[in-house]
Amino acid sequence: MHRYEAIRAELLDRIRNNVWPPGFTVPREEDLADEFGVARGTVRRALASLVAAGLLERRKRAGTRVVEPTSHQSTLKIPIIRHEIETQGRDYGYRRLSAAEGADVRDEHELFSGAALRHVVCLHLGDGKPYQLENRLINVDLVPEALDEAFTEISPNEWLLAQAPYSSVRTTMRAAAAGADVATLLSLPEGAPVFVIERITRLDGIPVTHVVMTYPGSQFELVTETDDLRWTRNISAVLAR
Amino acid sequence: MHRYEAIRAELLDRIRNNVWPPGFTVPREEDLADEFGVARGTVRRALASLVAAGLLERRKRAGTRVVEPTSHQSTLKIPIIRHEIETQGRDYGYRRLSAAEGADVRDEHELFSGAALRHVVCLHLGDGKPYQLENRLINVDLVPEALDEAFTEISPNEWLLAQAPYSSVRTTMRAAAAGADVATLLSLPEGAPVFVIERITRLDGIPVTHVVMTYPGSQFELVTETDDLRWTRNISAVLAR
DNA sequence: CGTATAAATATGTATAGACATATTTATACG
């Protein structure tokens, strides 16, 4: 175990056991360095990792304080769906249902402010059964290559991830009831619960793509896991049954 | 802008524009330090932040490589529900529905391996309307103070966050149909879609508490946002309509 | 007594160098 790790563990222990309660101002770096017999840089490293974990907050001159616990925090990873299905040892299947461009495409959410769009609807299957419905708009002003791609073999999700750079992402998750059309496509009774992930991806503020991914509620769940700290940024995974 | 930030921005640019494509081995620290005219430590700092962001991976001696983009990643924060409701400018209401202990409590998931348990069911309201149903088991072998708390005024969620230390958390999210009992408590028609968050909290591997939180599907959504990088750990928020 | 100004100070950035440690690469050997 490295010195900074040992120091981090010790500091974490003091926080966990309320030796340093929420709101407490931690001793300054120099004093901690003296206490542990290390250089200031080593203490700084331990402190930085506790800041990243959300346990401490620091302000220049004002010092370092223990954060009040107010929320659970974890990291969420949403992988390429093909990998997700294949990881489970199931057969991945893909079907493009429709593709449109130009005047045929309506920007319902008025997100793209008039940009030329491509609209693709497709279905991802696991062992032949519907697993995810992907409904996607692509800004072809920003990604003109999308016009040359039929998306009959590769899904827009995967294609875009490889092609298009982006700078910010907004992900929304919700539960909903399947409408008539979605129910048919996913082989569900109308009104059945579905898990919906909606994502808007931007490059420097301009929307690149908007996607609504719909999963049968009975077959899908999102799992994130954290370890090590009182709460922490961390490894996570998506599982589905 | 600090030097390490400028360097990070430049490296990020090279990755985004495929000057350094996925799989590419980045020049060694010393060469980068020479190129930018800074010390090795400064380059290391820029590289470290890109590793944290999931864009680079490094192995001793083997070098630094650009990661293949395989997933979207974001940070998820689930706040204390009272804060969540109050932040929206709505009236927070709380009602304990039931509390049990001892032989009355069944550990359906066989999670606690025989530990003494406390079982609390309660309802969180926004402007008087049901917002979240909280169904919780607490390991009183680990948190004996939970026996002295009636939970008529403070919710177990909030009480535990202040009291009990933990080391790992597993969060599961899914869409489901409301059963008869849940539907009644949340004032929903039976079979209506609900958003379910289930969380198991452990301390050194031993379960501290297990909670199932159920939200009306029509009123709740989870939002996470990232910015700055191709993909990134980052600020996030929970919104609900 | 409040307010502007100056001094003090904890954190933040950056440097340069020494040594440790995984891995890879080169070399020698059976």
Next chain:
DNA sequence: CGTATAAATATGTCTATACATATTTATACG
């Protein structure tokens, strides 16, 4: 020609020091 062994090397850890910069704290002033 494959395999064990030694050398080379990129990243990782740690130290010690200098200076920058928000903020706070103390001081002087109207």
